[in-house]
Amino acid sequence: MEIFPWWTDEQKKFTVELQSFVTQNIPKAEKAFWARAFPMEIVREVQKRGYFGAAVPKKYGGLELGATGACIAAEQLGRLYAVGHVFVVSQLGGTHQLLHFGTEEQKEEWLTKIAKGQLGAVCITEPFAGSDAASVWTTARKEGDEWVIMGKKRYITGAGPADRYFVYTKTSNDPEVIGKYGHLTAFIVEKGTPGFSLEKINELIGFDNVPNGYLNFDDVRVPDFNRIGDVGAGWAIMTSGLNFERLVASAVVGGGLEDIIRMVIYYTNRRVQFNQQTNRFVNNQFKIADMITMNKLARIVTYYTAMLLDNGQNPAVEASIAKLLNTDYAVQTGLDAVQIVAGDGLTKFYPMERLVREGKIGQIVAGTNEVQKLIIYRMGALSYLDMPYRLRMDPDLDVPVLSLDDGPWKGKKITEDVMLKILAEDYRTNPGLYMTVEDLEKETGLEKGKVLELVASLEKKNLVATFKDRRGNVIMAKANYEGLRTAYPAEHYRWFPDWFDPEELGF
């Protein structure tokens, strides 16, 4: 595993130590995988060594290696399969939430346990609430100093072995509160609390020996001490931790991906067909090159994002990209590896098919990859909104070119006629586009109100078409055909390349 130059000496040392520990334990993990047994023996060893506390501050008994340390641990422990997944949910089930929203007493209580390796789980998903995580039905109602939790959670990784369950509940039915996402509250429920039970364990592809199941909360009473953050702060807690969650959940597939590349190279060196090793076939070489590229790219994004998190930034877009790339690449690498190894790749005696199944899970957990794309689009697009140029007809070239100029109208008296000319002129350079109200403000130097007034008057005269938002506010305008004809004679809009003479054709 490549060590990045910006890591601290402690993080580098941690990587080397963990890598060696994991390599030694892979045979044991493989045995547990085949036996479909939860690898408790390895988990105990990981607990003893304090690796679960990678992101926990030293003050609470952790290693204080930040999000970077948590990713290093997830990436390496992921090579031990079930151990990696249990590590991830133990992180998701409290580390970030307690660090940022817990009281000092709560940190003392649970961060110390996390550091010692107490297994945890995060409980958001319910039968009727998947991607729409704010729509949970599980309720918590206050009775004296206690909260009474009633409902169900499903698809909970670590259900069973985990001792600590970080549960999001609904504490308000008020539509106004719900509208402001103030209806959720977070609690820690510990195994053994009366009324709290395991309902079902899922048989899932890709989670051969990872317990994942349904939980039932039958009037489970927890003290107010177990409430993490304010009443109604559940959504804020859930979303603030998502960057960390997505990142750690994506890093867990990275180590396995690297092992598969190693295995494919090992295999193709030893497999001979048509009197050649199969790594001599260029199609197999290209696929291996793609795998290496994907592995390196995903790791760079993962650890760059971890660095941003450790620097106190809010890398929401980067965390979603890391989740998307790591899991999509895991599926693609698994599929390519199966194709290169072919028949053997489809058997469970080699680990290639396992990566396809595990990667597929990765594409669904911690927010599906479609949800990641929504985040990348909605939040990522914000940094691309600033457009310094406008297309304008260049007077010498007589073609539209990107221009930084203000245009001829700014500072001049803008009448209705001028406004129509501006819109008509825009037809020459952007024939299929509207101009936004902001474009018109920039072009004319007028205030928004005045722009809207002129546009409304032109629309009334049926010279301009507008595009309105859901509330009926004009956000864009365009000269219609009548407007174009009124603004300029038809010749104004004519443009032909040098090699084309319309008159020759009778136009």
Ligand SMILES: Cc1cc2nc3c(=O)[nH]c(=O)nc-3n(C[C@H](O)[C@H](O)[C@H](O)COP(=O)(O)OP(=O)(O)OC[C@H]3O[C@@H](n4cnc5c(N)ncnc54)[C@H](O)[C@@H]3O)c2cc1C
């Ligand atoms: C193996 C495994 C482990 C899991 N571990 C945990 C855990 O530990 N804790 C926990 O709380 N949950 C866990 N989950 C649940 C997981 O987070 C959800 O499965 C996931 O969020 C998707 O919810 P869903 O399966 O109900 O799909 P749905 O939300 O029903 O989505 C169905 C499809 O519609 C798409 N879709 C949904 N909404 C939109 C939208 N707005 N725009 C575009 N497309 C959309 C989705 O991408 C998907 O393709 C786990 C799931 C699995 C499979």
